[in-house]
Amino acid sequence: MDMLRRMKIEYGLSDLKWIEVDQTFQSENGKKRIRIWKDKQLLQWHVKWRDEISKQSGILLDRMIRTKDGEPFFICDKGWATIHDEVEEIFPATGKENEWGKLLGTSLTYGLKQSDECQRFKKKQDIPLKAVKQTLDQLKALDPMAKLVLERSYFEASRRCRKVLQLRERMQTKRSPILSPEIKLTNAREVFHNLFWVCGADQPIQGYEPIRNFLEDWYNKNGEISTRKVLASINDYFPLKTDEGVSLLAELVTPNELQRTVSQFENQEKETSVIMDEFFNSWETTRKLVILLSRWIEEDGEKVVAR
Structure with a gap:
């Protein structure tokens, strides 16, 4: 029919x-x-x-x-x-931090509850950094300067991985929320001045990766002050200033940028200059977000990241 x-x-x-x-x-x-x-x-x-x-x-x-x-x-x-x-009007970001915080905080609270109830979706496993380095070593056609930069970044990535282990060892809870991967600024629409969120149809992800991706995008577009407002709003609906916030911090410290960049070179997805520009920008954004989030958590508690 x-x-x-x-x-x-x-x-x-x-x-x-x-x-x-x-x-x-x-x-x-x-x-x-x-x-x-x-x-x-x-x-x-x-x-x-x-x-x-x-x-x-x-x-x-x-x-x-x-x-x-x-x-x-x-x-x-x-x-x-x-x-x-189907809604086409774009919802704004700046000035709407409370609405976004409510969406993210509610999603995290329900996603954490789901992690206890739903066993179908397994937590995404980090690819061992040694495997990333092995792939990098095998990229014979890679621009020598780009390869040198990535090889040097590997040592910083190793340090970050050790920091992730330290953060995870101190956490009492090991739960990870189940989240939609479509928590994105590009999926926000407006209906009578209200946020309308398009959820897509992709497989959910167990872990904080969707929140990390969102915060990186938000920080790049709206800056530190607005990002702090979003974090404060999330905290109204989800306890970020607890082990859950440390879990998010561990996700941010994880050097996904290096793995993603090496994969892009392996699959020859874009021009070398484009891939490297994205790598530098993402690496710097993550560094700033780690400092921001750790200081924000420390405002009411103990230090979580050694300088």
């Missing part, structure tokens, strides 16, 4: 017209997006995630529109189909 006709039946809609076939369509109730899911467990996780974060935070998410029978999806010949409101 034609998908538009099927959606008319399932949702009681009319006057449907494709904007992008099998992606977005226009209805009498506005623009909608259709997503096709191949993994029912992943779909069910996303349904619950959206419902819980929206309920607990009061923030709008691109939740699954219910069918006439009250179901969040319907079965089609391609898998399971969901329908979502």
